[in-house]
Amino acid sequence: MKITARDQQIFTAVMGLYCDNEGSPVASSKIAKQKGMAVCSATVRNVMARLEREGLLYSPHTSAGRVPTEAGFKYWFEEFFELSKIATYWQPQQHQLVEFAHGLSQKYQVCCCVGLPQASSRLVFRVEVLGFDSESWLVLLIDKAGQSHNICIKKPDNDSDAMRYQFAAWMNTVFSQQTLIEGLHRMRAMAHSAPPECHDQLAQWTRELSQQLGTDNSIVVGERYLYQSLELESELNIGVPFLHQVEDKLAFKNGVSVLYANELSTLNIEESIVISLPYFTEGEYQSRFCIICPVYAPIEAIIGEFSQIETVGS
Structure with a gap:
């Protein structure tokens, strides 16, 4: 393109005035x-x-x-933002993900969809087994931050505090300083060394944990802003299927990326974009933090928030 420095200055001025949450055509006089x-x-x-x-x-x-046209937006993102260098290898805690999503949603009136950390990669610090009720034990796998992954299992017929403590000691041997998925593999391999009275509980607990580690989860905040700004009548499929599509489109791309919502069958809405950033735990990819908003949202300010994300995730 034959774009001069003055052309670029005027182009960025158009983008800045258009992306002001109103989306009105920009006049030359302005x-x-x-x-x-x-x-x-x-x-x-x-x-x-x-x-x-x-x-x-x-x-x-x-x-x-x-x-701006769609080509104009693409040119803007490619030429004026170093998106791939923003917040590379962000490693937030789960509470930071949730707080950041709520903060951005309220500040800019946008929709945030965030994949929650994969339970399978959580590092277990200790295991506790508690008497939950007359029929169940509650197994808590607790990480260093004090967050726990909890599963109820049926008590053995001859339940006693001594047996519960013995089972908890064995579970700590298996899981301490291991990720959940590695602990699950170790538990299967070491099942013969578990207290004999607890073998039935162990089989049940292994099955329950395996099922839970195979599930995905997400949070969605500010969905109403998207419906209001775009005057949508049909319901959008925002959640895990949406995140999977984003992951397929942006596989192996670090830093901030931008997609057009009409590229995703889960959304398929015009005049909207998805701003997406992957995050990690212990260097391992977890999921993506996504913002869905109209093209006339304050995009430059939102990207500015992502530029400060190292502080948010520290």
Whole structure:
């Protein structure tokens, strides 16, 4: 593209004025009045006409000002943001993911969809076995942050505190300083060394844990903002299927990435984008933090929040 420095200055001004949560066409007179823009309206009009011929802008109505095209957005992201270098290998705690999602959603009135950390990679610090009720034990696998993965199992027929303590000691031998998935493998391999009275409980617990480790989960906040801003009537499929599609599209891409919502069958909505960032635990990929918003949302400010994400995740 034959884009001069002045063309780029006017183009970025259009993008900044359009992405203000309103999405109104940007007039040349408004550009000329911007601070530091030492050009007249006629010059701005000429540049905007040239940008339109390049396919970066278009005019929805005669004399209505210009708005960016999809090609214009792509050019903006590629030329003015080093997205792949933003927040590489972010390693947040789960509570930070949730807090960040709620904070961004409320501040910018956007929808956030976040895949929760995979339970299978959580490192177990200790195991406790508690008497839950008259029929069940509660097994707690606790990590260093004090968060626990909990499963109820049926008590043995001759239940006693001594037996429960013995079973807890064996579980600590198996799981301490292991990830959940590795502990599950060790538990199967070491089942012969478990207290004989607890073999039935062990089989049940192994089955329950295996099922739980195979499930995905996510949180969605601010969904109402998306429905309101886009005036949607049909329900969107935002959640784990959406995250899986994003992962397929952005496999092995680190840093911030941008997709158009109409590229995803789970959304298939126009004039919207998905801003996505992967996160990790102990260097292992977990899932993605995604923002779904109209193209006229304050995108530059949102990306600025991601640029500070190392502080958020520290």
